[in-house]
Amino acid sequence: MQVISKEEVKIAIRTGECLPAKKGRLAFRKNFSYNGMWKGKFYQAKQVMPIVVEDSDRFVVVTVYVFFIGGVR
DSSP, X not given: OOOOOHHHHHHHHHXXXXXXXXXXXXXXXXXXXXEEEETTEEEEEEEEEEEEEEXXXXXXXXXXXXXXXXXXX
């Protein structure tokens, strides 16, 4: 089940908070409304956090983490 979209990853990189990550990489984090179920719990929001490597003229996405916020059974 896919819980994030490519568009959300792009938005996180363009408008999210930029943080240093391991191995000289960058992390961008952005919260999005979710209001859905994940593994038996209802979550109001999710945080999308792509980890990127900075290339000469672009960012290359290495991985993307998703954290769910506000879980209720």
